[in-house]
Amino acid sequence: MIDLTDILPLTAIRLDEHVDDWREALQAVGRLLVSTGTATPRYTQAMIDNVEKNGPYIVVAPGFALAHARPDSSVLRTGMSWIRLDEPVAFGHETNDPVTLVAGLAATDASAHQNVLAALASALADPNRRNALDTATTPQQVVSILSNETGRHPVETSTSQNLLLTVCGNGLGTSLFLKNTTEQVLDAWAWTPYLSVEATDTISARGRCSEADAILTSEAIAQTLGELPIPVEVVDDFTSMSQVDAALRHIYDV
Numbered sequence: 503m504i505d506l507t508d509i510l511p512l513t514a515i516r517l518d519e520h521v522d523d524w525r526e527a528l529q530a531v532g533r534l535l536v537s538t539g540t541a542t543p544r545y546t547q548a549m550i551d552n553v554e555k556n557g558p559y560i561v562v563a564p565g566f567a568l569a570h571a572r573p574d575s576s577v578l579r580t581g582m583s584w585i586r587l588d589e590p591v592a593f594g595h596e597t598n599d600p601v602t603l604v605a606g607l608a609a610t611d612a613s614a615h616q617n618v619l620a621a622l623a624s625a626l627a628d629p630n631r632r633n634a635l636d637t638a639t640t641p642q643q644v645v646s647i648l649s650n651e652t653g654r655h656p657v658e659t660s661t662s663q664n665l666l667l668t669v670c671g672n673g674l675g676t677s678l679f680l681k682n683t684t685e686q687v688l689d690a691w692a693w694t695p696y697l698s699v700e701a702t703d704t705i706s707a708r709g710r711c712s713e714a715d716a717i718l719t720s721e722a723i724a725q726t727l728g729e730l731p732i733p734v735e736v737v738d739d740f741t742s743m744s745q746v747d748a749a750l751r752h753i754y755d756v
Contacts, residue, residue, distance in 0.1 A: 506618050506649050514538045514583040515641035524558075524593045524601070525550055528569045531583045531606030540581030541608040545571060549606065553593070556671035556704075557722030561595035562679045562740035563626045570607040570675035572703075577608045582618070584644060586635070596721065597738040603635060607675045619675070620682040622648060627683070627741040664697045666753075669707045669719040669727070677701035679740040680718055687746045716753045718746065 514534045521527045532546025548571035553560060561567045583606040590600030605622070625631045625648050634647045668684060670677035681701040688694045702710065704726055707717055716733040717724075724734050735749035750756075 506621055507645060509580055509618060510582040510584060510645060510648070511538055512641040512645065514540075514581070515644050516585045517638065517641070517644070518588040519585045520588050521591060524553070524567075524591050527567070527585065527587065527591055527601070527604045528553070528606070530585050531569050531604050534583030534585070535581060535606050535608050538581060538583070540577070540579055540583070542576045542578065545574075545576035545608055548572070548574070548576060552671055556726060557720075558593040558595040558599075559670060559720035559722045560676055561593045561598040561601055562676045562720075563742075564598045564739060565590070565601055566598070566603045566605075566626055567593060567601045568605050568607060568622075568675045568679065570609070570672060572672045573608075573610055577610055580609045580611075582607050584641075586638075586644075609675075616678055616682075619678045621650075623679045623682045623741050625650065627743070665714045666697060666699045667707050667710065667714045667717045668699060668701045669704060669717050669723055670701070671723060671726075672703050676720070676740060677703070680737060680746070683741055683743055683746050684718060684750070687743050687750060690743070690747075691750075718749055 519530055521530055528549045529546055532549060535541040536543055549569045552571045560569055585604050587602050590602045592599045593601055631647050638644045638647060666684060668677045668680040678701045681699050684699045688697055704723060711730050711732050714732055716735060718735050718737055721736045724736050727734060733753055735753060737745050737749055739745055
C-alpha cells in the first residue's frame with residue numbers, strides 16, 4: 503500500500519505560489535510533477551485539457567482542486583504535487599470556488615493510491631486540519647497535516663450485489679474522493695455489508711448502469727452523462743458527509 507510520503511516528496515510542495523488563473527495553477531502543479539520525475543510535460547497539458555473538456559469537477563471541496571488526467575505514457579510513476587496559492591483563483595465551479603489549494607495527481611493505475619486519497623479527503627473534511635493547511639509555513643508541515651489520519655481503517659469489501667458508482671471524467675482522482683466519503687457515510691449507517699462503492703469514469707458508468715443502484719457525481723459530470731436509467735445524484739463537496747448522506751437518503755428513501 504502506497505503511503506503519502508512515498509508519492510508527495512517535500513520538493514513537490516510549494517507554498518504561497520502566485521498564478522493568474524486556473525490554467526497557470528495546473529501548470530504549476532504540473533511543473534512539480536515533471537521536476538520530481540513523476541510525469542512528462544505532456545501530462546500537464548492533459549490535466550488542462552481534462553478541465554476544458556469536462557468542466558471544473560476537479561474542485562472537489564471548497565477551495566481545493568485535485569488536478570489529474572488519465573494514466574498514459576506521460577505518467578512515469580505514481581506521484582503527487584501540492585501548491586498553496588497566495589491569492590485564490592476561480593475555476594468556474596458554482597459552489598467550491600475560489601481555490602487556494604491545488605494538488606496534482608499522476609497515477610499509473612486507479613487503485614494503488616486510494617489510501618492516500620482517503621487520507622487527503624479526511625484532512626480536507628476536518629476543519630482544524632483544513633485551516634492548518636492554509637497556514638502551514640513549510641512543506642514538512644503540509645505532509646505532517648495530511649498524514650495525520652493515514653491509519654484510518656479500510657472499509658470492508660461488501661459481499662452484497664448492491665452497488666453505487668462514484669463518477670468523474672477519468673475514474674482516477676475525484677471519484678475516489680467521493681467514494682471515500684460515501685464509504686464513510688455507509689460505515690456510519692452500518693450499511694457497509696450491504697452496499698459496495700466503486701469509482702469509475704463516464705464511459706464505464708454508462709455501460710454499467712444496469713449493475714448499479716445509482717450514480718454520485720458532480721454537476722458537470724452529470725450533464726456529461728446525460729439521461730440514464732438510474733438516479734444520478736449531484737454532490738458539490740466531495741468531502742462533505744452531510745451532502746453524501748442527503749444523496750443516499752434520497753436514493754434509498756430513508
